[in-house]
Amino acid sequence: MRYAETGYNLEVDLATGNIERVQTDPKLAETLLGGLGTCLKIMWDRTTPDTHAFDPENPLIISSGLMAGTPAFSSNRTLICTLSPKTNLLAYPMGGGFFAPELKYAGYDKIIFTNKSPKWVYLWVHNDKVEIRDAEHLLGTGAIEVQDLIREELNEPNAQVAAIGTAGELKSYIATVEMGRGSASRMGAASVWGDKKIKAVAVRGTKDVNLADGPAFLEALKDMRAFVDERNHNRLSSKNIMDIHTGVGSPQAMEIVDESWHTGGFSWGNARYRKKDFWNDELEEAWTKIQYGAIQRFISCYACPQQCGALIWHEEDPPYMAKCYSKLSYLFGSETEDQNFSWKILSKSFRYGVDSFSTPQVLAMAVEMRRDGVLKEEDFAATDEYPACPPPEEKQEVFLWILDRIGKGQGIGKILALGTKAAAEKIGVNPEHYAHNITKGEEQMNVKLGMLDPMYFLMFATNEKQSVPQIEGNWTQDAFRDPKDREEFVKDWIHLPHERFIKYFLDWEPKSREGGPFMNPEYPTPEIASDIVDWMEEIHNYDDSLGICCGMGGFCLKPAYHVHNYYKFVSTAAGIDVDQYGLRKIIHRSRNLHRAFQMRRGMTRADDAPPADHWRHRFPELEEKLLTTYYNFKGWNDDGVPTRIRLEELDLGYVADELEDLGILKKVETTDEDKETWESRRKEQWGY
């Protein structure tokens, strides 16, 4: 019997229509857990450095995490894993909601599509009955309404549906996969759905998911519940951190109205300038009315005690479910302050199925290009298909008009649908000026600051998801000014992986005119920054393989899940006999396989760089030192490639062989002494 996982994948060949239910090796879960970990192994085995996102050989994997379908809180993430057409690296966006658990109940851990369908289809998975169904009649439908259309067509109100909108059909690089309450959004993964002509996947399952030791699992869950209950009644003090980060769960942007921090700290337009004095009482009053007027109900994802999402019924706009930062991103981009506009444009953007992170920046870039004359007025003129774009001063209407062109694949929208970098290149301008807010080709948070922050430098530079919220979260964004507050904060910081982290926090000072050795950019030092960032990334890696919302783990201060309790859920649910150090080794294995995969695809040290204008004050020498120190901390060479010693220690000798054969990893003679040196460092750093 298999525990937590079903032990089966569904292999779908879209060219021949052949569908196989394939049993997986139990060793895979023991060595790589599930979710991202096991997806990486499939991607490593089935792609070459030359495979492109739109090649038939590129697998498209829809994956649950190892914990999906169990009662583990917030274990509901659906991971879409494929090659990104946008970054040419691994795309693995994750969406919340209900899809992944339903897939488990249908009896599958993953659906793996290969090749391309000659016509538009959707997949219907109902336990052992799986069929590829015609979807030609669904073309042009929105990503939200098509879910209901399919449920009606199947007469299965309880089916969970993941679908693309028209942006995905048109292979837009900013397209998303929408699944009821969640969106898998980043790195253009949805364009691969369009390329393979998959409009949607519907699933209904009524089978069991087994727990290896149910009573012990329940005890671990009760402990977590007590923690969440306590935290819900006693949030962290907001003296030094923002309101939206004081609870557990995703940032509570639906519940909390006060956005003084985001609106004053983040950049507006095409991530160009800040409005430090934007927030005021009058605005808070207006936004409270609008926000609570639009929210019909706060909603959860599957198996989650929190309610970070909201059902939005706003004016005449078709309803949808919103979450988190999307509330603000279009406001920033369009430079407007009317929150009504957020709710209106989101209703449209979720239907087209476009990413709320990247799209506002694409739209803002188009506005800039129009202003600068890079895009001509004829690009905004009326045609037989659509009306003329409103004048520039009608900012909201302009945004809606450009979004329509992207969503419908018309005129200039065809180019803008490729994201800022590829669009700027196609338009023939210097992408570094207009597409300035990117890492490895992916739009970043619209944040532009003054002084280099060593930890954020490493996070922006090296995060494989090219999204800073997917690596940050467990460490505060800023130092606390009052040492007493620091002392108080560390008192119950049970989440830290090692006592030495307490000292890091107590020593850390906020930036001041006087300067000093314990402030940015000197502090955290490269060694300490590496230690902290590596730990933060580790938490996200657990989430990504277990299928847990990072709002309960990686992207949360003092979260519900942490290094001292993940293993309890893994061991009792999946029956994998590990303690926290055993689990750490597993997650390091998948992290290093991930890194090797990216390097095999041609990524280099030079690609590990934040947007050039992210900070005004940069320190090239220090940045190089930070990168090298971080690489070496992780067991990578100065090029950022995992060393043979590191890979072999993680049973990835075959990966080292291939990297050496490709000339990516330099062949170096390693002695027993080298191994011993590494092993003692590893023990000191990570405890195993």
Next chain:
Amino acid sequence: MAKIKKTIRRINIKADLCNGCRLCEIMCSAAHSTPKYGTINPARARIQIIRDPLKDIWLPVFAGEYTPAECSGRLNYEIDNKSYGECAFCRAVCPSRGRFVEPDSGLPLGCDMCQSDPELETPACVEWCMRDVLTYEEREVEVEEEDLKLDEMKIGLEALANRYGMDEIKDAVARMSQKA
């Protein structure tokens, strides 16, 4: 007629507070699995959330009595400008829909308030509902002895009589008595 005390067990449902997490379904299926907490399968849950998210419908419904036949009519509720489909509030395990039946065998499921050994303090769904949608209460009432429902054996016999006829049951009992 003597008065006797009887415990009424009740689960209150505040549907407006439901946020659709379905922990109640998950934990119900876990508590009723063999071994206890060994398997999870919301399709086996005795509480299910009738849901139509975009229409703001999240409605926890508990499995009630098995009925061998569909009812003759349908109800449609309009509450707070929301339209609840026919059967939405119905608890019956009924052939007109697939709800509240064991996925493998098709046998009916019924909410037993988690009566188990050892006894749970509250039903599992209530214990794990973290938004106070479900609350549990017990209260004692005095009833006439006659008002008491048939005990379990009588209910079982009645079901058998409905299915095979009273004469068949009598014959079977007579044959079994002779063997004993």
